[in-house]
Amino acid sequence: xxxxxxxxxxxxxxxxxxxxxxxxxxxxxxxxxxxxxxxxxxxxxxxxxxxxxxxxxxxxxxxxxxxxxxxxxxxxxxxxxxxxxxxxxxxxxxxxxxxxxxxxxxxxxxxxxxx
Amino acid sequence: xxxxxxxxxxxxxxxxxxxxxxxxxxxxxxxxxxxxxxxxxxxxxxxxxxxxxxxxxxxxxxxxxxxxxxxxxxxxxxxxxxxxxxxxxxxxxxxxxxxxxxxxxxxxxxxxx
Numbered sequence: 001x002x003x004x005x006x007x008x009x010x011x012x013x014x015x016x017x018x019x020x021x022x023x024x025x026x027x028x029x030x031x032x033x034x035x036x037x038x039x040x041x042x043x044x045x046x047x048x049x050x051x052x053x054x055x056x057x058x059x060x061x062x063x064x065x066x067x068x069x070x071x072x073x074x075x076x077x078x079x080x081x082x083x084x085x086x087x088x089x090x091x092x093x094x095x096x097x098x099x100x101x102x103x104x105x106x107x108x109x110x111x112x113x114x115x
Numbered sequence: 116x117x118x119x120x121x122x123x124x125x126x127x128x129x130x131x132x133x134x135x136x137x138x139x140x141x142x143x144x145x146x147x148x149x150x151x152x153x154x155x156x157x158x159x160x161x162x163x164x165x166x167x168x169x170x171x172x173x174x175x176x177x178x179x180x181x182x183x184x185x186x187x188x189x190x191x192x193x194x195x196x197x198x199x200x201x202x203x204x205x206x207x208x209x210x211x212x213x214x215x216x217x218x219x220x221x222x223x224x225x226x227x228x
Contacts (some may be wrong), residue, residue: 106161108158109157
């Protein structure tokens with residue numbers, strides 16, 4: 001079945017540095033990828049939708065200059081948290097799928113801790 | 116806009132007990148409905164789905180029926196196991212061109228031996 005690989009699974013970084021998270025579809029081509037953020041014991045908050053070859057669509061309240069999303073190929077999307085601060089610490093999850101298909105496959109998530 | 120309302124947890128059950136996690140939705144058009152499960156420290160896994168009214172999704176002993184008249188998609192399992200302990204998310208994908216998944220707040224299920 002469809003597999004989405006997310007890397008790294010966890011990362012600790014210093015305040016002010018940038019962190020890149022990768023999301024890969026391993027056995028299918030993903031025209032659409034989604035990035036979510038999950039706070040402890042809370043639901044998933046959709047941050048942005050990225051479509052291959054075009055700019056990402058950010059949800060209201062999400063800073064596009066802080067959370068840079070690149071979806072340059074049908075198998076890879078990246079989320080870069082720029083100038084990270086402790087309040088950016090969270091669990092980030094990507095999902096991928098083909099446009100028009102009902103379900104999406106989720107990555108295993110990345111635990112980001114900014115110290 | 117579209118939204119999902121899910122019963123709050125945690126839900127604590129003994130092994131072999133019957134499980135119900137309520138989920139209701141608000142949506143325009145004809146959404147598809149999903150249940151996802153998240154085990155500790157992991158991403159989400161699709162548990163089951165239903166794409167039209169009266170459809171029943173089922174997997175691993177879990178079931179949910181798409182009830183348009185009550186705008187509900189309650190998750191049930193006849194006999195839970197300790198290994199079912201996880202967070203369960205109800206979600207919908209809007210009809211038409213919308214392809215975003217909207218999630219409920221999640222329900223933590225803890226099954227005790």
